[in-house]
Amino acid sequence: MAYGCPVCEEPQVDASHLANHLAFTAVIRSGDHEDWLDEHAPGWGENDEDTLAERLLDLDEVAEIDHPIDASEGGPDEHTHDQGHRNPAVDSRASRGDAALDADAQRILDEAQELTRQMGAVDGEEDGDAGDAGQEDSEGETE
Known part of the structure; x- marks a missing residue:
């Protein structure tokens, strides 16, 4: 089920996305999102995504909504992030x-x-060698 941001009403596909939206917006912009989190989820900055998402779902101010993605091809279960990080x-x-x-x-x-x-x-994403990058750095190191 999708959720509306209790601050700006921006639709979020699920509770994890809502937690990330609120936290990232609070950290980047401060203001209303940060004030809302401070009031409704004290200590939110110490929570990981899943914990904050669970805390948000327990709040009456967080409302379930219909999300445009539900009406498009593929529902929220098929939501993935594109490898090219395009929107x-x-x-x-x-x-x-x-x-x-x-x-x-x-x-x-x-x-x-x-x-x-x-x-x-x-970062090696397009070359397929992202996993090799860390090996070169650690080969010459000894403990």
């Missing part, structure tokens, strides 16, 4: 013309996506 919601809106991106906004989006792809290549 499918942004991509689909842009391709349908719903986003009404001007040329500058499209350029920024394209540049961000290219930088994300480059970061993946640096």
Whole structure:
């Protein structure tokens, strides 16, 4: 079941996504999300994702909602994060013309996506050798 953010009403596909949304927004922006967590889930910063999600579900302020992903092809059980770390919601809106991106906004989006792809290549995601990176560093070390 999906949940609405009790602060900004942004829909989240499940309780884990809600916990991450609230925590990341609180850490990055402070403000209302942080104030809400401080009031309703004291010590939230010490919780892992699953613990915070469970705590949030116990609160009356967290409401179940219908999520747009439920009506699309594949439901919340099929929700996955793309390896290229692209945002499918942004991509689909842009391709349908719903986003009404001007040329500058499209350029920024394209540049961000290219930088994300480059970061993946640096981390070895695109080369398939991400697991080998740690071996080179530890071969010369002794305890």
